[in-house]
Amino acid sequence: MPSAAMRPFCSQLFVNLTLILIPVLLLLSLAPLAEARKKTAPAPKSAVPGSGELSTKAGHSCTWATSEASDGTVSLQVSCSIPGEVPVQTYECRFAGKPDQCPAYADKANQYWKQVVGKLRKRSNVCEGEKVLKTRLCKKAPSAAHVRLAERSGEDKTKEEEEEEEEKDKETAVPVAKETEVTARRMESEGKQEPLLGARVGDGADSEEHT
Structure with a gap:
């Protein structure tokens, strides 16, 4: 048995150990409860409406x-x-x-x-x-x-898509028109422009009359 002088020390040591053990035991007992709550807690609601x-x-x-x-x-x-x-x-x-x-x-x-x-x-x-x-x-x-x-x-196309296609058509039409104009001018300058069909028929008729 502890002596009379040691009794106060032992008592204080017991008190200190008790004060330390009680919080530890509480934490150990609450940990499973916290884990269970996490598992059963509903998932956070999405900010995006359904x-x-x-x-x-x-x-x-x-x-x-x-x-x-x-x-x-x-x-x-x-x-x-x-x-x-x-x-x-x-x-x-x-x-x-x-x-x-x-x-x-x-x-x-x-x-x-x-x-x-x-x-x-x-x-x-x-x-x-x-x-x-x-x-x-x-x-x-x-x-x-x-x-x-x-x-x-x-709908077939949006207004923006129609406008874009119109712009593309314009861009395509301009080079074609320029090319046609250049070809016509070149033929005219070289004197190779073919006579109209009506003119050809008329010339044939005149030649028959002269004969």
Whole structure:
């Protein structure tokens, strides 16, 4: 048995050990609970909304749905039908962008998509108009942060595509016209321009009369 002088020391040592062991035991007992909570906790909700409906200014009934790629590109697919048409006319288009490149998007994603859908509602035709859907929230963000028209069906070409083709046709037509003009001038200067068919017939008739 410890002597009387050692008893206070032993008591203090026991108290110190108890104070150390209690927190350790608590941590060991809480660790499995924390791990279990992590496993059962629901996955964080994505900032990108799933789907919804909208009506355009012209009364087109539309549905929209989003999907997100691994590189952060978000696609907004919109499908619409035009009421009153027989048979029912439908069209659809897809917008795509990387809204997470907008600094404000992380905290205000819902506001961002609300503004995007709001812009589509103001159109007569969802797929016509400006290609880029700029929001007030990300007005000064990089261009990649704005969703833009990527595909459109239901029509052969977009207005922009038609304008581009017209420009290409003009560029192609100018060299052809110049080449034709140069050839005609060269033949005229060399005196090799063939007479008209009518002139040939007339000359033949005159020669027969003289004979």
